[in-house]
Amino acid sequence: MGVYRLLLAVLVALSHMGINFAGLNPGVVAVISFLIISGFVMTSLIERNYNALSKVGLFYVDRALRLYPQFLFYLCLSCAVIYFLLPGTPQAAELTFRHIVANLAIVPLDFYMFGLAGTELMPPAWSLGLELCFYLAIPFLLIFKLRGVAFVLSGAVFLVACLGYINTDVYGYRLLPGVLFMFLCGSYLYGEQAKGRLIVAATLLGVAVLFVAIMAGWIERRPFNAEVTLGVALGIPAVFLLTKLRQHPLDEFFGNISYGVFLNHFVAMYLLRALWPLAYIGWYVEAVMVLAFVMSIVSYHAVERPALKLRHKLRAGVRTGAAQAPGSESVA
Known part of the structure; x- marks a missing residue:
């Protein structure tokens, strides 16, 4: 799974440098796989550690310790690069108190289209806002067994958006x-x-039909409806198969640096834009990716690993408390 997550992060970075494949945006396809992976991992995490209303707050702490350390590191680095090296740019115009606070909260980034946040300081971070919205909801969906209802309602909203009855990009x-x-x-x-x-298999079949219909012109192609349906059609079997494989140390290494690459490639782009203002072609793309990989390795060891230890202690404490509580069930 680690190699796959890193590949997804690279595809997001390439899309932000204007690279498409067969007229499709690879970053959008990759983001959908990230969503599917998140659903799998969060369900596993909650079922094993936080499957009670009294533990929902601890789940949120766990997620904050996962998202925030590297996010804050790269947000500060991005702001510094923009302030010192890119004055007078659209990015510099967003160095305001309101925009920085919105970035720190993360959730408003998912609602940038309503003017709640800007998108230039950390462009990929809008999807972290979406992730946080999911984190807020998923414990209650699992604990109160509301997944089925939520699935049907969400699928209906997506279908209406995919067909263009409401804004396809925003709601789809x-x-x-x-x-x-x-x-x-x-x-x-x-x-x-x-x-x-069975639900997942039926969804896979349905989105595959939608993708074919969009590409064939039977359904009007709208912003990202082809990429999103393709992302679901590819992401479901990929995640299903990869979760069956045993993790290799090298795979774990690639997974560890994937989050940093996802966050930092715009910092790399800003740095190279300031120092060598060339088009995003040839060696420039390669330079961005090499710089992103190097920064991610450094930030993982310097920033992520200390937070990882705290997360492990938090989960160990939850398991110990569950084991010691009278009548409690053991947690694997």
Whole structure:
């Protein structure tokens, strides 16, 4: 899974440098796989550690310790690069108190289209806002067994958006109501329940038909509806198969640096734009990726690993408390 996550981060970076494949935006396709992976991982995490209302707050702390350390590091680095090296640019115009606070909160980044946040300081971070919205919802969906209802409602919103009756980009890709079912596809892949597998298989078939219809011109192609349907059609089998494989140390290494690459490639682009203002072609693309990889390795060891230890202590404490509570069930 680690190599796959790094590949997805690279595809997001390439898309931000204007690289498409067969007229399709690879970054959008990659983001959908990230959503499916998140649904799988969060369900596993909650079922094993935080499957009670009293533990929801601890789940949020766990997620904050995951997202924030490297995010804050690269946000500060991005602001410094913009302030000192890119004055007078659209990025510099967003160095205001309101925009910085919105970035720090993360969630407003998912609602940038409504003017709640800017998108120039950390452009990929809008999807972290979407992730946080999912994190806020998923414990309650699992604890109160509301996944099925949420899946149907979200799928309906997505279909209406995909067909263009409401804004396709906003409600079919950016906001939680239209993409929650994609997260939940990953959620249903966790465990061995036949009903969940049937729901995911039916979804896979449905989005594959939608993709073919869009590419054939039977359904009007709108912003990212082809990429999103392709992302679901490719992401479901990829996540299903990869979660069955045993993790290799090298795979773990690649997974560890994937989050940094996802966050930092714009910092690398800003640095190279300031120092060598050339088009995003040839060696420039390679230089961005090399710089992103190097920065990610450094930030993982210097920033992420200390937070990782705190997360492990938090989960160990939750398991110990559950084991010691009278009548409690053991947690694997």
